[in-house]
Amino acid sequence: MQAIVAEKALQAQALAAPFRHVKKRTHIEIAPCETFRNGALLTWCSGHLFEIAPPHEMNPLLKKWQLETLPMIPESFKYKVIPSKASRFKAVKEILRNPDVTEIIAAGDPAREGELIVQLVVRMSGVKKPMKRLWVSSLTPKAVEQAFSNLLDIEQTKPLYHEAMARSYADWLIGMNASRVYTLLIQSKGVERSVYSVGRVQTPTLALVVKREREILQFVSKPFYEVIARFNMDGATYEGKYTMESGTHFEKKEEAMAIQEQCLGKTAVVQKVKTENKSVPPPALHSLSTLQALANKRFKFSPKKTLELTQSLYEKSFVTYPRTDSNHVTADEAAAFPDILMKLSALAPYKTLAAQTTRNIMSDKRYVNEKLVSDHYAIIPTEKVPSLQSLSGDEQKIYDIIARSLIAAHYDPAVFAHSSIQTNIESHVFMMNGKQLLFQGWRPVLFESEKEDVLLPSVIEGQQGAAEDVKVTKGQTMPPKRYTEGELITAMKNVGQSLDDKELVQVLKSVSGLGEESTRSNIIERLKQLQYMEVEQHRVAPTQKAFILMDAVENTLLASPELTGRWEQRLKEIGKGEAPANVFIDQSKRLAEKMVQDAINHSASWQFESYAKQRTEEKSLGFCPKCGGSVVDKGTFYGCGSYMINKCSFRLSKKMLGKTISAANVKKLLEGGKTNFIKGFKGKRSFDAYIVWKEKKEGTIQFEFQNKKST
Template sequence: MQAIIAEKASQAQALADPFRHVKKGSHIEIAPCETFRDGALLAWCSGHLFEIVPPHEMDPKLKRWQLETLPMIPETFKYKVIPSKTSRFKAVKEIIKNPAVTEIIAAGDPAREGELIVQLVVRMSGINKPMRRLWVSSLTPKAVEQAFLNLRPIEDTMPLYHEAMARSYADWLIGMNASRAYTLLIQSKTKGAGRDVYAVGRVQTPTLALVVKREKEILEFVQKPYYEVVATFQLDGATYDGKYTKEKETRFFEKEKAEALREECQGKEAEVVKVKTENKQVPPPSFHSLSTLQAFANKRFHFSPKKTLEITQALYEKSYVTYPRTDSNHVNPEEAAAFPEILAKLSRLAPYEKWAAETTRSVMTDKRYVDSKKVSDHYAIIPTEKMPSLHSLSGDEQKIYDVIARSLIAAHYGPAVFAHSSIQTDIGPHPFLTTGKRLLQPGWRPVLFESEKEDVLLPNVTEGRVGTAEEVKLVEGKTVPPSRYTEGELITAMKNVGYGMEDKELGQVLKSVSGLGEESTRSNILERLKQLDYMTIEQKRVAPTAKAFILIDAVENTLLASPELTGRWEQRLKEIGRGEAPANVFIEQSKRLAEKIVQDAVQHSERWSFTVPVKKQAAQDSQPIGPCPKCGNPVVDKGKFYGCSAYQSSKCDFTLTKKMLGKPISATNAKKLLSQGKTNIIKGFKGKKPFDARLVWKNQKDGTVQFEFK
């Protein structure tokens, strides 16, 4: 009999579905069949069941944080059961130890962490039985049955286990030692730092450095006014505008020069010197990897990357989409061969009837979609042949499934074709440019976009015709700073961090390992940075805290702030995962690196001097929310709260929270509370159970509120 060990309960159920089975409490029994001659027992983990023993449990002397005890370099790493997972480990161990079980099938997610989760449980059980590996990227019954008929020798995937183990040891060495070193040193240098812990990590710290760098660019930005010269032409009965453009530049930063040009051109003769129309094809977008799906969902639905991964994972476990933790935008020919069947089934779902039934091409020979060289362990996220009843999906699941389904359908349409037109009209030696854009062939676009922007049509004029510059005016604008990242943009920046680097060799390394972090871990990194109070989300964009500025200043010019460490690290880990490099050498190098990081931190700390920049008053701060109940001055948005604008002048300390029981209090509701004494009904407060209520004043003078229920 075989024992199958899955990574989680929902995955176990999907693996059992193709076979006659019965659930027996903490495991599933599969009846004898062609695939399992003697039947099988199926148990599941609940994610990781084990963790590396923390320092103070290895040595009680390490419970107190002291520089003298660093670096902490264990001779051997020990594991212990995560306390909340004890019963789950017991259930899995009972199945593995069953005397009737003669072979174990490792059936975790097809990735290095899935390999580690299952193999570690088997090893920690003290059981030594033959093992094989199930490798499947789709949990449809058909794919599962096929995968069980093609089990891999465990030796084929053992390098992934060594890769994951090496990664966990090395991350422990760097994280534990660097976090203690920087925390102790920063606390000694920063008055009022209290007991803040400055956690450091090889991926999270360079990611945070991206956020802090962008914030510094915003804070250091000096806004400048600029001027553009726009002429209105009368020519052949047509009236149109053109903007002064020379060598693709339209702006003047000296008003006098712009004004002189305006006066020189006003009312003068104008000649059309060039009329150009160029048709450009725009191909359908690529299939989605996890990071592109997360970026898209963040932009369109404002989903956090973590939420998108959780939803897509749920759809995968229901067998509706393929494995989500992938960095590929391509599929193999084997997957592409199933597209006609999937499209036929999608055409029977109401939202896709028209588009899936009327596709205009095959992608089988299109390397933008089908290319085995661009697929490593996992291919792009696509719908499976198992169709959902859309009404059975949650609203959020419907949104993500819709994005994935439409990406497949759109790929089976031709390119969109746009006509890009331009008119160059000269007033003497001064060129003015007019541009337009018109959609000629919609191609794939209606599949993804319900409506198109209006075409910008140009007048029908010909080269050599002469008219008049009836009116020439100055249009004033102001330069704007770069925007903060959205979470989706930050995921993309992490993935693309190798592009545009001055160090070309390092850039190639980072590109080869897909930048900072892995597809499956980037959303967790962002969540951890929020939990550690390094960054917050303000108006759907990522803002670093004062704590973040302090840490990044401390690690400046070290490997910890640079993508180089994680790039080189991931490069070596991938070599271990392919069986091309030994894990023990990498771990020894990590021990030496931990020693160096502690030494460098102590040495650099002698030069530390922390100054946290004051954030510029956001644009919304100048917009009054309402009158202050204490002093009558305007209440404005202060970022993390609403507060009285007169704090600096009169020390009025009135504040109003911006978040309560997990729900943000919008400016609209804050205005209603200040003006009418109560908000609209706010849905989804998170108490013992979610509830809906209005906020009303409890004490208007100090800004405290209470709930008023329907």
């Protein structure tokens, strides 16, 4: 009998679906069939069941954070079961140790983390039985049956296990040592007493955010001036903008006014009329990062939420594997597109669109190119089409993006007419540009409404007319904008494009920038949890804590994409069986030692006086009712200043039901357990109330009405 170990419960159900089976409490029993002659027992993990033990569990002397104990370099790494998942591990272990089980099929996600999750569980169970690997990127019954008929030998994917293990060991070495040394050294400078977590991907990602914020803070807005002329050519009127080789902006108003004076009342001549038709092909199919960026732009979904929704659709067999960095598919996948489109046409939103596609894309290398498919192909709908009513509203939105992407790829390019008119007043050049959609092609699939065309008047070269009006307009240069979370995902992926080091550019391009498709959203979430950045009006803003860390790690590998780029390059070599994992781990140990020493050496030059002064001037609003620490203004909320030390969860939003809660009211709440009477809360209807602190149930914030009990 075979034991199948899946990564998650929903995945296990999808793997059992093609076969006659019975669902038990902790596993699924598959009846004997052609695929499983003696039947099979199918169990599942719940993501990672194990984690590397913290330093003090490997060595009790490391419990206290001290520079003298750094670097921490374990002779061997120990794993511990995650406490909340102990019962799941017990259930998996019972299946693996079942004497009737003679072979194990690893059926985690088709990626290095899926390899690690299952193989580590088998190892920690103490079981040594022959193993096979199920590799499947789509969980439809047809794909699952085919994959079980073509199992891989475990040795073929074992390099991925070594890659994942090497990454986890190396991340532990760098993260644990760098976090401790920078925390201790920064705290010794008298700034905010907080834990300064450092990581090879999260820290250069934070550097992108801080760099953008510094560009905004240092930006000096300057006025500029432009000259706009209104022309009349035998009744055809239009405007043109004065254009030089350097652009259209004058820094000095006097220069613009001089052009205005030279042109007023003069004869204008149509110097050149140009029209060029340009075809725009449908957008590429989606990788995870492009899907996350679009969902963030369109629906304000965080990258984490988009991944969770897509993962849910994948586990329900409606879309293919989501953690992919590819925008292409192979010919085998493309062969199924006509069938998928036919099934999509049965759904109301796509009935007409999917049924009226205009071309076959089998030979179009923008979409079908095996050379550009890495471990996984682009995210596409499967032949298992859902009833849209069975999906949550947010799942429908993500499915709609994926479905329309595939449909649009099967339409002809859109065609635009780009036109321009160059009008001269003596030697002064004025330009007007227009754009007109001539052929919609794929655009109705992705865009509900079109922007209005910018149409130019019908004039001919050499035609003369009058400059009826010439005016000077004033504008203001604008600073760059903060990243949205979707834009940050894109910036992480494209981080190497602006570097001068050509070799490093190629390295980062080969590993797709900072992090992986599957981890970028987790990195962003972790930076928020660590209070390095906040999301304000859908854009990412770094905190003072982020500036402090960036000042400390400035000009080190930790702040640069170089470390993670070269790291990922070597990990990919390990995953392909081209490099040994043990050499990489030894190099990581030496790097951890160097980083600790470099931080100690550089700390003498750190200048944190301004941050230390801000800290001493930071006013406490009162004592935290949960832990006794100081409650301070955190920007968008009031919170316990001891959060990073003891994880105290006291938090009060500055805005509650449409009302701003003042610092004075927070002081009263902390001193006496009740604010002043506040008018104008907006619930189902407006109401007035006190905000009170209740000690019961570990402390809660509640409303209290005049002459009434609290709610």
